[in-house]
Amino acid sequence: xxxxxxxxxxxxxxxxxxxxxxxxxxxxxxxxxxxxxxxxxxxxxxxxxxxxxxxxxxxxxxxxxxxxxxxxxxxxxxxxxxxxxxxxxxxxxxxxxxxxxxxxxxxxxxxxxxxxxxxxxxxxxxxxxxxxxxxxxxxxxxxxxxxxxxxxxxxxxxxxxxxxxxxxxxxxxxxxxxxxxxxxxxxxxxxxxxxxxxxxxxxxxxxxxxxxxxxxxxxxxxxxxxxxxxxxxxxxxxxxxxxxxxxxxxxxxxxxxx
Numbered sequence: 334x335x336x337x338x339x340x341x342x343x344x345x346x347x348x349x350x351x352x353x354x355x356x357x358x359x360x361x362x363x364x365x366x367x368x369x370x371x372x373x374x375x376x377x378x379x380x381x382x383x384x385x386x387x388x389x390x391x392x393x394x395x396x397x398x399x400x401x402x403x404x405x406x407x408x409x410x411x412x413x414x415x416x417x418x419x420x421x422x423x424x425x426x427x428x429x430x431x432x433x434x435x436x437x438x439x440x441x442x443x444x445x446x447x448x449x450x451x452x453x454x455x456x457x458x459x460x461x462x463x464x465x466x467x468x469x470x471x472x473x474x475x476x477x478x479x480x481x482x483x484x485x486x487x488x489x490x491x492x493x494x495x496x497x498x499x500x501x502x503x504x505x506x507x508x509x510x511x512x513x514x515x516x517x518x519x520x521x522x523x524x525x526x527x528x529x530x531x532x533x534x535x536x537x538x539x540x541x542x543x544x545x546x547x548x549x550x551x552x553x554x555x556x557x558x559x560x561x562x563x564x565x566x567x568x569x570x571x572x573x574x575x576x577x578x579x580x581x582x583x584x585x586x587x588x589x590x591x
Contacts, residue, residue, distance in 0.1 A: 334413050334589050342404040346584035348397025349436070352377050353519075354577025361570035378443055388447045395443030398436050405433030414590040428484075431477070471534050478531030485524030489517060499588045512586065515579040522572020 355377045381390045407413065409430040416422040488494050494516055500509050 338404070338407060338413065339589055341400045341407075342589070343584040343587075344397050345401025345404045345436075346580045346587070348394055348440075349401050350577040350580030350584070351394060351397070352439075352577070353523075353573050353580065355380065357522075357570045357573030357575075357577060360573065361567055364564075364566040364570060374439055375442075378439075378446055382446055391443050391447050395440045395447070398440030398443060402433045402437035402440055405429045405436065409433060428481075475531050475535035478527055478534060482524050482528035482531055485520055485527060489520045489524070494520060497583075497587050503586075508586070512579070512582055515575045515582060518572045519576025519579045522569045523576050525569055526573070 352374055356374065359376055359380060378391065378394075381387055381394060384390060406429070408416075409426045412422075412426065416425050495513065498512055500512070503509050
């Protein structure tokens, strides 16, 4: 595989790690009563936008996410690591394509936030979509997210996510342990959040025409409503921070099958 493609993939992993780490940090801050409750991927963009040199940070994040999107599309279409064309391989490659689409949108949105004019309100959320089709779109998203959540836990059970590191060729036991612990904590937390988001999309399908779009921020709000809410939010938030750190480690130690 071309080194340029590998570097694009690694840049993308760093950007994705930044998104998840900041999501976890913001959620953890909200759980212990510090900072705002603006959680989720869009909350991360808003947070960065408000920082000194915010537009520079958003630009770097946006470009990194576009790199990750490109890598996912490349995996889906070119199949550089020979995943194959059997049912399992096709399923994975379709998953890569949808992942690329999501992060393409997030990357474009990050860059859009740099150049947009500050106008009075942002009301037009779902007006571009025919409202009569929104419930079906929401149901489809709910099913897709539910399947994704299940696959997160299957990966945890099988430990498949560790195969790309070639741990048997590593000599540093501390690095191996770090990769495993961060990976397991991160994947479990991500599976929980994705599952809750799927539930929200399913629940919101009947009122989708109202533009009641759910996301990670609503997932944390749902956790917070429980009597042990702050503890649950805190644990899941720490897990997402672990997932972000895992992505940073993945950028360094992930091995590509040429």
